[in-house]
Amino acid sequence: MATILITSATLVSAAHPLHMSTVDVLLKNGKIEKLAKQIKSDDKNLRQIDAKGSFLALGFFDLNVNFGEPGYETKEDIATGSAAAAAGGFTAVAVQPNTNPPIHSRSEVALIVNTAKGNLVDVYPIGTISRKREGKELAELFDMKQTGAVAFSDGNHAVQQAGLMGRALLYAKGFQGLIMSHPEDDSIAGGNKMNEGEVSTYLGMKGNPNLAESIMVSRDLFLAEYNEAAIHFSTISTEESVDLIKKAKAKGLKVSCDVAAHNLVFTDEEVKGFDSNYKVNPPLRTKKDIKALLKGLKDGTIDAIVSQHTPHEIEFKNVEFQIAYDGIIASQTVLPLLIKAGLSPEAIVEKLSVGPRKVLSLPVPSLEEGADANLVLFSTDKKWIFDAKTNKSKAANSPLFGQELTGKVLAVFNNNQTVIND
Template sequence: MNLLVKGITIADPNSEFNQQKVDLRVEGGKIVAIEKQLSPLKNETVVAADGAILSPGFFDLNCMIGDPGLETKEDLQSGTAAAKAGGFTGIAVLPTTKPVVQTKGAVEYILNRAKNNLVDVHPIGAISNDLEGKELAELFDMKNAGAVAFSDGSKAIADDGFMSRALQYALGLEGLLMVYPENKSIAGKAQVNESKNNVLLGMKGIPALAEEMQLTRDIYLATYHNAPIHISQISTAGSVALIKKAKKDGLKITCDVAAHQLVFTEELLNDFDSNYKVKPPLRSKADNKALIAGLKDGTIDAVASQHRPHEIEFKDVEFEIASYGIIALQTVLPLLLQAGLDADLIAEKLAINPRKLLKLEVPVIGIGATANFVVYHPQQEWEYNVNNNRSKAANSPLLGKTLKGKVQLVYNNKQFETYE
């Protein structure tokens, strides 16, 4: 279906039209015209988007979808519906399903289930069998089947020797390991950040040291093997400093941060709201500032949703026994705007860099290019509620809140969807 989007400002650092206010026409899945003023044609859908931003479609590096086996949390249909509504035209889905995505067949299952969708779905294979950190999963077969990277989700790999072997094996495959930084022996069973606040809460705290020690180990191992490594979901100022130095030293290291870690702080836990229970835990305002600075200076490569859907019985319980995580695909954009990121930086960290990290084609807003974009109003307010929540789950502290930054349109794979 042909489409004309009027009155948008392009936000794409790779485009010759970047920062220009234009109209844009799509025919047959291709961008065929970008001009100051375009008149509507017959049989063309016209979207008036005055004041809106048009960016390459967002891509999420860290998304949990329950298919296969945990579809009561989220299935591919509901997960991609939430992704679309959040401006995502591509997602990389974690292997934390039941059974774990650790074989060629499991990768092929996801790819077949996700065919003909507006949202591109890319499986991430497990690093270890059953996410236990003991035996390597079928990395070679999974990569050949279409796995874009390997991860054990939010389970850190404790065994140093196993991590060393995994890096060495992945290097031979030109595969990317995405690892979660937590030293479990330091973190223990604590569930909140270690600070004055955790003492007031009467709960044990996870020190920043737990994250930074694990990160240091992974830096040493990646240096030893001269192997690329991606650190998922950093949360501390110390981690930003360690990665900044590693990059300066020439290490092939990349990292991402969850959008909520840029805005939420540990003080939000004072009412023991389990919807704020995440892993890594919410940290301090100083950590927020360091993470935002790390995005702006290039230390942090990408922002991820860390979408973690759960049934009500896993979250509407006492804080200590509640599961970790929030649903996040529809709220990443408002949080990034709240954190003060401009349109070009959002495009870089949420659309361009995530695809670069996985060696996927990066959409460009240009004449003749394949159409893959999101249109959003950075100033438009909307209420996130049970009626417009596309996820099966409802574990978000932002439900019922008024947010600023509204997705109006997504286009990909010759399909588009609009949102009022």
């Protein structure tokens, strides 16, 4: 990283004495050399970034991305996934085990850790709860933790056996491992691909009801309480789930949760056009659910926001809605969606920079002088077009593709590296 001087940025860091003040930041050799209200430098090789009207914060952390490697590199590999993440303001990501083979042993964990070495974006593997994500027997949780896994989940496969989930919670508790639940009861969801409600009735499509999610949230909360273990719920989407988790936190349970950015903006009304890019899991819900999710973010029930970046080749999305695969590419569109949802810069930083790291019990980077520079510079009003030129992913399955978006990541700094989005 060259010596860089960022000038006139608004610092967003609730823990810093200059929070919401206009500051200059001098970066040298990958470290914060100086942070003050005004900095003057005589360095002729200095690169200056005028950040007037923009915000500077700790680098974003994404708790839910799918990179495809190993096995599905045609969808996304670690290099292209990291490039998309960096363009979206993320300096760290946790990758889901939806791979082939799944991340279910120390070998796959080591592969990801070693492949990602030297990246600007820190890549943390999430190991499986069960072998092969089949939901039958526990995977090698402790071995994976020792090798670098930061949590355990069966990805987009919900653990249907309550006994297996209970054993996972109890076993992981012994070494401070975190179990992540993808809450969906398959027997109720029925493999249906959109929200059950007025729109599904109008379209004549079988729906996936809120109950499929909330009943699994309820089950896993009981299991976590019984085993006195910590649990994290990935991508909740319903009013009922927010209410259940809020009550569990009030009881003192060790529970956290996140929500996907698209579930804060899009509703099941979008499905009327049968655009398969609106097909996600959990499905897009209703305005009532979005209202509850936004309230849950505000009152602290929801700890983090994720992209749920899920790339697919064109043959898996450019087909009939019913048979299309779930998921959208989303690393680069999280910020514009959160601005559209009405979140303030402070709320965005809390749910993208601080909250995710706290969920995983990882240290929150420091903004003190002498600390490693782990930063994102973003604007809440600059416009840009998300298209083939700006897209860094291998895939293009996004309902926002080709649109002008408001809210742009201007630069990220981490591991003595810089990416600037011109």
